[in-house]
Amino acid sequence: MDTVNTPGARFKHEQVREYVRSLALAAEPGAHAPSERELVQRFNVARMTVRHAMDGLVAQGLLERIPGRGTFVAKPHVEMQSRLSSFTEEMKRRGRKPGSSTMQRTRRRAGPGVARAMQIEEGEPVGYWRRLRTADGVPVCICDVYFSLEHFDHLLSGAEPSSLYSWFAERDLLPTWGEDSVVAAVATAEEAEILQIEEGSAVLRVSRRAFCREVVCEVSRSTYRADQFTLWVPVLRSDPGGA
Structure with a gap:
């Protein structure tokens, strides 16, 4: 064959x-x-x-x-599957008003972790966007996003979008699947100052790699205040008759 x-x-x-x-x-x-x-x-x-x-x-x-x-x-389990959603969508779903302010938007050289996640060579130029995300005016999350300049160079040169996923949707590049990993951690001095919490306070670090078809749309790490954000993860038992 x-x-x-x-x-x-x-x-x-x-x-x-x-x-x-x-x-x-x-x-x-x-x-x-x-x-x-x-x-x-x-x-x-x-x-x-x-x-x-x-x-x-x-x-x-x-x-x-x-x-x-x-x-x-597999048969679809719509009620049990978590949604691949943006911060803006999540805050609106929870009845809170999302906000965003850009801290940095520039080019960077891909380090080993970013290069591996984006399936590129280490050292290749990538786009980098750091934002402070708020809910009802309260700092909730620091979001660091890396993206391909080959596919999404307008994210640097064009007008700054209010929502990354809305920007993807307008170009028919909305992520359709992804991979998240979540780690409990404590805030660094820099993170504590930005998020207006005490240094050493509990935070959640959510790392994401999102795809539209075969294209890596987003490689990100978001650091959330644990006192302002609850991670909801639906689960499904595949063998209900098992012990």
Whole structure:
């Protein structure tokens, strides 16, 4: 079987993941996903590479594994899935008035972590936007966003948008899926001064990588005041009959 190269994916597991994602999005819920053996042959990769890709799609809720039967396109769980939303959308949903002030908007060289997340070479120029986000006038979050100058250079040269996700939506580039990681931490002296809290106060650091199709739209880290922000994470038990 011929091997496949998926445009926009630099790593083998990403090629496999995006290929299976395209099949799953076009299929009906309950349809069989490609087998690991088929994907190993199609992409000429190790079984662990295929498993890595499939695990990611299962974690995103696009696929589901049924023991003894195989892997299938998952049925949508609209009420249980968390939304890939912006700060502005979240604050409006919670009945609070969002605000934003830019602290820095410039070019930077991608460090190792940003380069890895954006799937580019370390040292490549990227856009950087730091904002203080408020709710009802109260400082809530410091948001550091990195973005590709190849795809989103107007974020630096054009007028400053009030909402990043609205800006994406106007260009048909609204993120459709992403990956968040959350870490509990304490505020540094700089963060405490900006957020108007005591140094060492509890904060939540939310790191995000968001995609529109195969394009990385956003790599960000947002530092939230723990006394002003509650993270809501819906959960779903895949095996309700288990112990």
